[in-house]
Amino acid sequence: MTGTPLLEVEDLRIDLDDGSRRVAAAEGISFRIDRGETFGLVGESGCGKSITALALIGLLRPPLSIGGGVIRFEGKEIQHLSAAKQRDLRGNRIAMIFQEPMTALNPVSPVGRQIAEMFVLHKGKSWREANQLAVEALASVRVSAPERRVKDYPHQLSGGMRQRVMIAIALACDPELLIADEPTTALDVTVQAEIIELMRNLCAERGTAILMISHDLGLVANVCRRVAVMYAGRIVEERGSADIFRAPSHPYTQGLVDSLPRLGSRAALGRSRLKEIAGVVPAITNFPNGCRFNPRCAQATDICRTSAPETDVLEAGGLVRCHHHA
Amino acid sequence: MKLRANLVIGGVLFALAIFVGLLAPWLAHTDPVMDANLMNAEEPPSWTWWFGTDDQGRDIYSRVVYGARVSLTVGIISQLINSVIGVALGLSAGYFGGWWDDVVNALTNVMLAIPSLIFALAIMAVLGPGLTSLLIALGLTNWSFTCRIARASALSLRSQGYVQAATVLGYGDLRIMITQLLPNMLGPIVVIGTLGMGSAVLSEAALSFLGLGVRPPFPSWGSMLSEAREQITTAPWLSIFPGLAIFLTVLGLNLLGDGLRDILDPQSRSRRT
Ligand SMILES: Nc1ncnc2c1ncn2[C@@H]1O[C@H](COP(=O)(O)OP(=O)(O)OP(=O)(O)O)[C@@H](O)[C@H]1O
Ligand code: SF4
Numbered sequence: 053m054t055g056t057p058l059l060e061v062e063d064l065r066i067d068l069d070d071g072s073r074r075v076a077a078a079e080g081i082s083f084r085i086d087r088g089e090t091f092g093l094v095g096e097s098g099c100g101k102s103i104t105a106l107a108l109i110g111l112l113r114p115p116l117s118i119g120g121g122v123i124r125f126e127g128k129e130i131q132h133l134s135a136a137k138q139r140d141l142r143g144n145r146i147a148m149i150f151q152e153p154m155t156a157l158n159p160v161s162p163v164g165r166q167i168a169e170m171f172v173l174h175k176g177k178s179w180r181e182a183n184q185l186a187v188e189a190l191a192s193v194r195v196s197a198p199e200r201r202v203k204d205y206p207h208q209l210s211g212g213m214r215q216r217v218m219i220a221i222a223l224a225c226d227p228e229l230l231i232a233d234e235p236t237t238a239l240d241v242t243v244q245a246e247i248i249e250l251m252r253n254l255c256a257e258r259g260t261a262i263l264m265i266s267h268d269l270g271l272v273a274n275v276c277r278r279v280a281v282m283y284a285g286r287i288v289e290e291r292g293s294a295d296i297f298r299a300p301s302h303p304y305t306q307g308l309v310d311s312l313p314r315l316g317s318r319a320a321l322g323r324s325r326l327k328e329i330a331g332v333v334p335a336i337t338n339f340p341n342g343c344r345f346n347p348r349c350a351q352a353t354d355i356c357r358t359s360a361p362e363t364d365v366l367e368a369g370g371l372v373r374c375h376h377h378a
Numbered sequence: 379m380k381l382r383a384n385l386v387i388g389g390v391l392f393a394l395a396i397f398v399g400l401l402a403p404w405l406a407h408t409d410p411v412m413d414a415n416l417m418n419a420e421e422p423p424s425w426t427w428w429f430g431t432d433d434q435g436r437d438i439y440s441r442v443v444y445g446a447r448v449s450l451t452v453g454i455i456s457q458l459i460n461s462v463i464g465v466a467l468g469l470s471a472g473y474f475g476g477w478w479d480d481v482v483n484a485l486t487n488v489m490l491a492i493p494s495l496i497f498a499l500a501i502m503a504v505l506g507p508g509l510t511s512l513l514i515a516l517g518l519t520n521w522s523f524t525c526r527i528a529r530a531s532a533l534s535l536r537s538q539g540y541v542q543a544a545t546v547l548g549y550g551d552l553r554i555m556i557t558q559l560l561p562n563m564l565g566p567i568v569v570i571g572t573l574g575m576g577s578a579v580l581s582e583a584a585l586s587f588l589g590l591g592v593r594p595p596f597p598s599w600g601s602m603l604s605e606a607r608e609q610i611t612t613a614p615w616l617s618i619f620p621g622l623a624i625f626l627t628v629l630g631l632n633l634l635g636d637g638l639r640d641i642l643d644p645q646s647r648s649r650r651t
């Protein structure tokens with residue numbers, strides 16, 4: 053892919069205002085996603101994945117806010133767009149699906165109507181047309197008998213079905229980018245694999261780029277071409293998926309890869325979770341000086357405790373943020 | 379699901395009142411205003427005069443039947459106005475929060491502090507008697523409970539996954555409030571609305587009793603009671619039948635409200651299961 057990337061994030065900082073002071077919940081976040089590309093964001097709970105995603109779609113709400121940096125979508129800065137313009141992007145050009153298919157659908161509205169609403173809202177269709185398109189959208193996520201299913205309420209559907217509906221809603225307007233924040237964590241393993249497969253195929257067919265967010269390095273690497281690993285509000289390594297397993301460069305990534313069982317068939321079931329690396333994730337308000345990973349890092353030296361590493365470009369391709377990277 | 383007695387009895391009583399009001403011209407025996415005939419003055423209830431007649435010889439049965447129209451019109455429309463005001467204020471206050479929430483809260487507290495009938499009386503005093511004044515006075519003074527409930531529901535629904543999902547999908551605030559929040563709080567709002575209709579029927583009777591409601595000679599249950607009070611010992615049927623009509627209608631609405639609460643309130647639902 054040449055030309056302007058679909059999404060470009062440069063030195064994004066997210067501030068958390070805890071009443072008395074501002075702390076950076078995430079900073080120095082930079083990455084790019086090309087059209088139709090699949091990009092993964094991996095890291096332990098609380099490292100800042102979801103707030104990064106929310107920043108992209110302009111939905112950070114107090115106490116969180118964008119503290120600096122640039123977000124470009126199709127070459128245009130979007131972080132300062134008016135609320136109405138951002139709303140036009142959301143759901144239309146940039147869609148997002150969540151972790152919780154059980155609660156992400158309105159319980160009192162038939163699912164067909166919820167899909168149709170996207171066409172009415174973003175494409176200016178009449179309800180008549182929109183309802184027709186909703187049936188097609190449901191069919192496209194491989195729901196059988198879609199013309200009957202559209203009349204179902206969410207409680208009549210299984211978790212996997214609901215997540216299919218969510219995908220149908222998210223992809224209804226043919227967005228350029230789909231953000232999937234832990235899209236399958238709440239589902240059981242076989243359904244998980246099905247849903248991921250479906251999402252990947254649909255996006256590949258339509259040329260929709262995916263930003264996939266998860267704790268699960270194995271799952272993300274299986275779906276995405278490139279992966280960024282986040283730790284305590286910073287991206288510590290960004291690599292091609294294959295490289296990150298073959299030769300992880302950052303000590304934290306190495307720990308992650310080592311903790312994955314059955315490397316060979318790793319993501320076939322998407323089951324593996326991160327095993328805890330010794331030590332705990334530092335609290336936002338209490339990040340250590342220097343490299344934020346230093347209290348847990350076996351390779352830490354004095355410089356790690358005093359100065360934060362800059363991002364290095366790896367010869368083999370990729371980025372890493374470590375004084376002593378491999 | 380077993381049928382709940384309060385729901386059935388309440389529903390039947392309310393439906394009966396509506397039925398009587400709608401079909402008044404066919405159900406009534408005589409014109410409620412014109413057919414005065416002093417020859418039949420103060421007849422007690424009989425086969426000819428089911429509910430008796432008043433001192434002008436008008437058929438009380440026919441007047442009670444027509445009176446249903448006033449009571450129900452006032453009850454339903456004024457409560458609809460209250461519900462719309464309460465939902466609009468409470469829903470937006472709970473959803474937006476901030477200074478708007480403070481304003482709405484202050485307003486609600488004022489409304490709660492003044493008994494609504496007193497407030498309505500003051501409005502009637504300014505507007506003068508009549509049906510429109512009644513609708514305005516009762517429609518503007520009894521929305522505080524609805525508002526409270528709508529606000530509390532909006533506050534709790536705001537953090538639901540589907541509301542956040544709607545934001546992420548590019549829904550605007552108004553669309554979120556109407557499609558995501560409102561339908562999910564409708565249960566308690568309907569319950570309060572039903573109970574509120576009952577109290578509006580009572581308030582109409584009270585205001586009409588005080589001579590502030592619908593102008594005589596057109597019958598309303600309250601004004602009939604008012605006219606009957608001097609003959610309460612000599613012609614008790616003049617008070618009994620309109621009183622009974624008020625009683626049954628309000629009882630029906632209250633039972634209906636309770637019954638609806640039982641089915642619509644998710645908490646009482648989960649308590650049963
Ligand atoms: N509304 C908020 N108010 C205060 N702090 C918040 C808020 N939302 C997130 N945070 C903090 O920001 C940090 C990053 O949160 P985020 O939700 O992005 O984590 P995450 O990486 O998505 O974790 P998970 O895997 O558990 O979803 C966390 O420390 C969290 O406590
Ligand atoms: S900078 Fe130092 S502490 Fe941080 S990961 Fe690299 S070696 Fe470990």
Ligand SMILES: [Mg+2]
Binds near residue numbers: 101102103233
């Ligand atoms: Mg998250």
